[in-house]
Amino acid sequence: xxxxxxSNVYIILYTVVMVAIVGALLAFLATSLKPRQDENKLQEKxxxxxxxxxxxxxxxxxxxxxxxxxxxxxxxxxxxxxAAIFEELEKRGDLAAATENLPLFKYSDANGxxxxxxMAGKGLWxxxxxxxxxxxxxxxxxxTGIVMDHAGETPGLGAEIATDNVQGLFADKQLxxxxxxxxxxxxxxxxxxxxxVDAITGGTKTCDGxxxxxxxxxxxxxxxxxxxAGMAVADTELASEEVACQKCASCENRETCEKQCEKPxxxxxxCExxxTCExxxTCEKQCxxxxxxxxxVKVEEE
Numbered sequence: 001x002x003x004x005x006x007s008n009v010y011i012i013l014y015t016v017v018m019v020a021i022v023g024a025l026l027a028f029l030a031t032s033l034k035p036r037q038d039e040n041k042l043q044e045k046x047x048x049x050x051x052x053x054x055x056x057x058x059x060x061x062x063x064x065x066x067x068x069x070x071x072x073x074x075x076x077x078x079x080x081x082x083a084a085i086f087e088e089l090e091k092r093g094d095l096a097a098a099t100e101n102l103p104l105f106k107y108s109d110a111n112g113x114x115x116x117x118x119m120a121g122k123g124l125w126x127x128x129x130x131x132x133x134x135x136x137x138x139x140x141x142x143x144t145g146i147v148m149d150h151a152g153e154t155p156g157l158g159a160e161i162a163t164d165n166v167q168g169l170f171a172d173k174q175l176x177x178x179x180x181x182x183x184x185x186x187x188x189x190x191x192x193x194x195x196x197v198d199a200i201t202g203g204t205k206t207c208d209g210x211x212x213x214x215x216x217x218x219x220x221x222x223x224x225x226x227x228x229a230g231m232a233v234a235d236t237e238l239a240s241e242e243v244a245c246q247k248c249a250s251c252e253n254r255e256t257c258e259k260q261c262e263k264p265x266x267x268x269x270x271c272e273x274x275x276t277c278e279x280x281x282t283c284e285k286q287c288x289x290x291x292x293x294x295x296x297v298k299v300e301e302e
Contacts (some may be wrong), residue, residue: 068104142175145170147167177195177196
């Protein structure tokens with residue numbers, strides 16, 4: 001008996017069979033290709049870390065020692081157990097919130113030891129992340145390279161954080177100012193000292209996200225980095241009200257305060273937003289006296 005290919009029954013059966021075949025094929029391909037996809041993701045992370053170190057062509061497995069950091073104590077992670085580290089790098093929310101067993105990568109050459117710190121944060125439209133290479137030197141810690149990427153920042157504006165032109169601006173920037181406070185930031189209006197980097201015109205919110213990511217991510221390694229650089233951790237204790245609010249620079253809740261409390265507390269109009277930030281607890285006044293009747297500065301978004 002001839003099959004009526006124009007009947008509804010035939011069309012439905014044909015569709016069901018084709019969907020089943022195609023679904024099974026896709027499931028097979030996804031399962032069989034997953035190990036290769038995972039390996040590609042792993043290699044991508046290793047290349048990014050080596051690029052931050054300034055030697056993208058070097059072999060990660062032969063050049064880098066992987067550690068877990070707790071306080072100032074390093075514990076080496078053997079190669080067989082490093083997979084867990086790289087899985088953690090994929091979970092950016094957990095990485096940003098972590099405060100112990102922190103991943104740290106060390107690369108040594110004739111010029112000394114460098115460390116790469118993984119970073120994770122939020123830009124204007126979504127996740128931003130990256131790796132920053134730092135070198136402890138006598139009396140300070142210097143950025144030697146940085147690699148950043150994003151999930152969906154504005155092309156031509158915030159998305160520029162992923163370009164070599166922007167990332168190159170961070171080279172040789174010193175992490176800490178004379179008071180021992182973290183000072184690296186993308187500065188609207190242009191860099192004015194050895195800590196600042198030119199912000200991206202039109203990318204204010206993304207730059208604010210980068211500033212928060214840098215301060216928060218590197219801040220968790222501060223005790224170790226300062227110990228390596230021969231800096232006393234006590235140097236971070238600010239000596240007077242004139243500089244008391246400088247620690248607030250790492251608070252992502254203060255994005256509207258463009259001056260980041262570089263001036264004395266009483267001159268900063270938006271520091272009242274610091275009250276939720278642990279880094280700001282040393283500034284007891286929180287600029288409340290000056291900000292009672294002052295509206296926070298409005299910052300244009302991208």
